[in-house]
Amino acid sequence: MGEEAPEFRVDRITLGSKDCQENAIVVGDKTYVIGRTDDDSKSSFGIKILDKLTQTWIVPTVLGAQPPSKSHSAILINEEKILVVEKGVSLNDSIWFLEIDTPFVKQQRKIKGSEVVSWSKGVLGVAQKPVVISGPSGVGKGTLIAKLMKEYPSKFGFSVSHTTRSPRVKEIDGVHYHFAGRSKMEQDISEGEFLEFAHVHGNLYGTSIEAVESVTDEGKRCILDIDVQGARSVRASSLEAIFIFVCPPSFEELEKRLRARGTETEEQIQKRLRNARAELDQSNSPGLFDHLLVNDNLEACYENLKKLLSLDDDHKDSDGCFIEDGKATACYSIMSKTESEVFLQSETGEVVKAAANLLAVDLSSLTGGAPGRTRGLKIHSINSIDNCLKGIR
Numbered sequence: 001m002g003e004e005a006p007e008f009r010v011d012r013i014t015l016g017s018k019d020c021q022e023n024a025i026v027v028g029d030k031t032y033v034i035g036r037t038d039d040d041s042k043s044s045f046g047i048k049i050l051d052k053l054t055q056t057w058i059v060p061t062v063l064g065a066q067p068p069s070k071s072h073s074a075i076l077i078n079e080e081k082i083l084v085v086e087k088g089v090s091l092n093d094s095i096w097f098l099e100i101d102t103p104f105v106k107q108q109r110k111i112k113g114s115e116v117v118s119w120s121k122g123v124l125g126v127a128q129k130p131v132v133i134s135g136p137s138g139v140g141k142g143t144l145i146a147k148l149m150k151e152y153p154s155k156f157g158f159s160v161s162h163t164t165r166s167p168r169v170k171e172i173d174g175v176h177y178h179f180a181g182r183s184k185m186e187q188d189i190s191e192g193e194f195l196e197f198a199h200v201h202g203n204l205y206g207t208s209i210e211a212v213e214s215v216t217d218e219g220k221r222c223i224l225d226i227d228v229q230g231a232r233s234v235r236a237s238s239l240e241a242i243f244i245f246v247c248p249p250s251f252e253e254l255e256k257r258l259r260a261r262g263t264e265t266e267e268q269i270q271k272r273l274r275n276a277r278a279e280l281d282q283s284n285s286p287g288l289f290d291h292l293l294v295n296d297n298l299e300a301c302y303e304n305l306k307k308l309l310s311l312d313d314d315h316k317d318s319d320g321c322f323i324e325d326g327k328a329t330a331c332y333s334i335m336s337k338t339e340s341e342v343f344l345q346s347e348t349g350e351v352v353k354a355a356a357n358l359l360a361v362d363l364s365s366l367t368g369g370a371p372g373r374t375r376g377l378k379i380h381s382i383n384s385i386d387n388c389l390k391g392i393r
């Protein structure tokens, strides 16, 4: 729905040089105005979109935690994202992205049937790809994951799913699952809080964005234990992951394990076995799973899982980001942009004389992550003003 252009205060946005200042970002037929709205108690970011074709203002649904709403500078980095650098906060907290047309935003726009944008915090460094483990109920996914977490407690973290099913004896809320009411879970899904969800064996299961992000924020590699429908949804999402399907040595052995576990009624076992056939059929879907593991002998299967995860090579994926001491606490604003980098200048620095006050954000390193965070930020100091000017020319 369009509306009259609102009263709207906007910080000045620097594009290219100090002589070329704009207070809005133009993307095709739309102009994104990123401003600060003040009410009596607090100030917050406001986003308005001017549709040039209809000359109407659109107020989009804004997803994600928003920046701390001090003053900011902003620049379009591609058709999907606007880089927003908050002033007056340390570098670690200052880099944000307003997602305007990422796959996540497109998906949310479809679900809501209206305009959506999403805040995404820039997180320094590259995280290792999450690992999605799927397979029929009773095949041993949970057993394999438990072994991995026990052997490598500081390397891996479990994505705690939400489910509407009742807890089993010994299952702890918040550890094995977040046990949730259906209406609350459905509401949270509709508000875009879930990376994926599926109806599995008669209950609703889902992975919240927070479940994955909280593991990654701890510097750990996230493990997801989800069904094949969920794996498909994650494959289609912006989360880059490794997908592993665990097969039983035979259907008879699967049934034996499921019965021996003793956690389901006969009716539920029958339902799970029926679904298992369908899941096994889908394990060969082109492009869905990267690896198939047969869980016959548990120890042998576990060793194969470790090989797949290249545990010996963990250190190779280190982020390689570089922030000098002191830079992390200084405040920066956007100075200019090239194809591959955005240059930031220290708010206190005299740019020409103090080249060390310049930083470059490497745009090619942005790998995304689950919505809410943009990972892979690499920032380095510009050691000479000439390097910076070369980039701009």
Ligand SMILES: Nc1ncnc2c1ncn2[C@@H]1O[C@H](COP(=O)(O)OP(=O)(O)OP(=O)(O)O)[C@@H](O)[C@H]1O
Pocket: 135, 136, 137, 138, 139, 140, 141, 142, 143, 144, 257, 258, 260, 261, 295, 296, 297, 298, 299
């Ligand atoms: N290789 C194996 N050989 C024999 N038993 C196994 C093996 N792997 C796991 N099990 C047993 O099979 C049962 C089911 O395993 P588990 O609960 O890990 O399956 P799951 O795939 O996580 O099931 P669900 O999807 O229902 O959560 C457990 O009792 C476990 O001890």
Ligand SMILES: Nc1nc2c(ncn2[C@@H]2O[C@H](COP(=O)(O)O)[C@@H](O)[C@H]2O)c(=O)[nH]1
Pocket: 134, 135, 136, 137, 141, 161, 162, 165, 196, 197, 198, 200, 201, 205, 206, 207, 225, 226, 227, 228, 229, 230, 231
């Ligand atoms: N799509 C999703 N599937 C999930 C999730 N969490 C668990 N699961 C899958 O459900 C079945 C049954 O699990 P159980 O604990 O009731 O035995 C199993 O295949 C899990 O992989 C989720 O968040 N999303």
